Amino acid sequence: MIEAVLRADGGRITAALAARFRDLDLAEEALAEACARALSAWADAPPANPAGWLYRVATRVALDSLRRSAVRHATALPEPEPEPTVEELMTATPLIPDERLRLIFVCCHPAIHPDARAALTLRLVCGLSAQEIARGFLIAEPALLQRLTRAKRKIADAGVPFEVPGPDHWGERLDAVLSTLEVAYAHAHADGAGTGRHAGYAEEMLGITAALAAMLPTESEVQALAATVRFAEARRPARVDAEGMMVPLADQDPIQWDAQLITEGRRYLAGVLNRALGARGIQALIHAEWCARASLADPAPWPAILTLYDALLACRDDPVTRLNRAVALAEVRGPAIALEEVDALNHAGLAGYLPYHALRVDLLARLGLTDAARRAYDAALALAPAGAERRWLDRRRSKCMD
Amino acid sequence: MHYMILIYEDESVYGDKNDTPEMQAIVAKHWDLVSDLGDQYKTGAGLAMTSAATTVRTVNGKQTIHDGPFAETREQLGGYYVIEADNLDDAIAVARRVPVRFDGSIEIRPLLHPPGK
Structure with missing residues (x-):
């Protein structure tokens, strides 16, 4: 309770x-x-x-x-x-004032170490446990706790104000906030079945991104993030099948997607399209491309997705972007080329990241490299994935045993 | 809250003496800021070049005297302000206005107590 x-x-x-x-x-x-x-x-x-x-x-x-x-x-x-x-x-039913936006700006103050901002926001605004955050950040829990403690002490000792900054300071303050919300949402979204610990705050992410978008109607990255969260949440009903197994995006039935949220997402995106696109704008376009699919009979938009990921890579080159691009690459140019890209990434840095192992399981199985696929499966399993992802991995593994 | 604002610059950009035209120009800018700050300004000073610095170092209870500043760095502590500010954002706004000739770093440190106590 x-x-x-x-x-x-x-x-x-x-x-x-x-x-x-x-x-x-x-x-x-x-x-x-x-x-x-x-x-x-x-x-x-x-x-x-x-x-x-x-x-x-x-x-x-x-x-x-x-x-x-x-x-x-x-x-x-x-x-x-x-x-x-x-x-x-x-x-009594006292009203709890909504100060989350203010708290987010405290947690994301540029005077706080960048590594600590997202962790602090997830802990305080979203109520995640240190263990969950440590796993998401691929660091050890004691190191994370130390980071949180240090950041809180800095906020108190340095006199970081508990205020939403004035418009003059939006520029420098905003990017930190948006990155933090992206990390936070990635956690909410990672729970495909929506039954785990994080599912509740996906809802909060809709609220917080809407509030930010309303405060900053001309900031395209803010609008883009609000759009992305809606497109991604719209697909939640289709992400898990009747047996509780994760359904990959391309296999999801668009009929099950939430049309209302997609409409809302398009509305936010419309405000972005006539401005210069940043990384978040391109990400929103990727989601919009998927959400434009009307039925499973339509071909999946892989070539367009790959082109957008190429554009994204030009403004945000990180292992996760490369990993996501490799998914599209596998569909457009085949699993062998995609595996080559994935295996060129820093293995140590991604070892605790489930999608990395899941993609490797998939690519290796498709290439008939069963022993390697099983080893990748075991690595994924060692991360104790949520039920829906686990069932999908089970299916993949039994397929490559046949 | 009270904050100390520490000014780090490569002191050689002001020449090798304390009263070069470059130094006089920056000092004039500092006085402009001091008068703008009004009551927010509590105290402050420019420091003589690090060539005038002497360090008393204690190691294992034994004191030794050294020529020069505590640490040899690319940018040296050249002056400080003590200001009163509502919060860090207020202090950052003051720090942004502290003049530097070329590159420089302005460090903001809260005081544990009001100055003089």
């Missing part, structure tokens, strides 16, 4: 607490303490508004903690608030 509430509203609660008290550690600790109290307080029946209960109790915990440290340091005491009754707590 508590975990479900945290998944849905933890980011919002943390953001509201952080914005109010201007202290990330205090916000996190107060929410953790509120959760601990909920264990016994909710034992009989949960409150009418569980998220509101957590927010209210965490606020009191934070105020108490500030009062205690004010006594220790003999500084001005925050005003005590009347203690709510248990009855009041169980039935």
Whole structure:
């Protein structure tokens, strides 16, 4: 119960607490303490508004903690608030102010080390565990925890403001925010079946990108990211089949895609097309190309996808882009050429990245290299993939055993 | 909050003395900024060239005196401001206005306590 509430509203609660008290550690600790109290307080029946209960109790915990440290340091005491009754707590429905955008700008401040920004946003705004973030970032958990601690201390000690910056500073602040949201969304999207820990905040990503797009109607990269998130989310219903197996994009039935989200995505994209395209603009075009497919009877748009990935590579050359391009390359020019590209990438850097192994399983199996395919499968399995991906890998593996 | 703003530049761009025309020109710009900052400015100073620097170093409890700055770097500490600012963004806005002749780095460090306490 508590975990479900945290998944849905933890980011919002943390953001509201952080914005109010201007202290990330205090916000996190107060929410953790509120959760601990909920264990016994909710034992009989949960409150009418569980998220509101957590927010209210965490606020009191934070105020108490500030009062205690004010006594220790003999500084001005925050005003005590009347203690709510248990009855009041169980039935009240306090509004939690939405401060997530503000918290994102704190987490993505250019004074914070770039490696820490996305991790901090995922932890505080999206409520992911350090373990999940560490896996996504391909680093060890203790290193990640240290990164988070250091970043939070920097925010507190350096006086990073809890404000959304003024328009003069959008340029420099925005790219950091967009990259962070991309990483965050990649996590939400990676969970194909939508049943795992991250599925809930894909919804938040729609909200956050819409809010940013509304604030910055002329920033094409912002509009493009809002479009991409919608195109990708539109396909969620088709990403897993009736048996719970992952369905690759080209095999998804467009009938199952969410037409409403695709329309919304096209609307955001329309604002981008008459401007110079950045990497996010090209990515949105790639998604739009797929979402333009009306039925499985239409040929998959692989040649157009490959051309767009070539363009993307010109402005964003990284291993993940190359990996995605290799998928299209395999369809247009064959699996052998694609495998050559994939195997030229830095293996050590991608060893913890499931799509890398999944693509290798697929390419090797198609080339009839069964022993190598099985080894790639085992490497993928070692990463403990979610059910849908695992079933797809199982299918691939049994195919190459035949 | 109070912040110290530390100015790092390659000091050789000002010549080899403390009163070259280049130095006088930059000092005039600093005074313009100081008067613009008004109450936000608490204190500050330009530093003499590192050729005038002396370092007292303690290693294992033993003190030794050395000629020169603490570290030989491409850019040297050449001056500082202490300012009062609402937050880091406010301090960054001041740091952006600190004049440098060519290349330079302006480091912003919060003070643990208000100056003089």
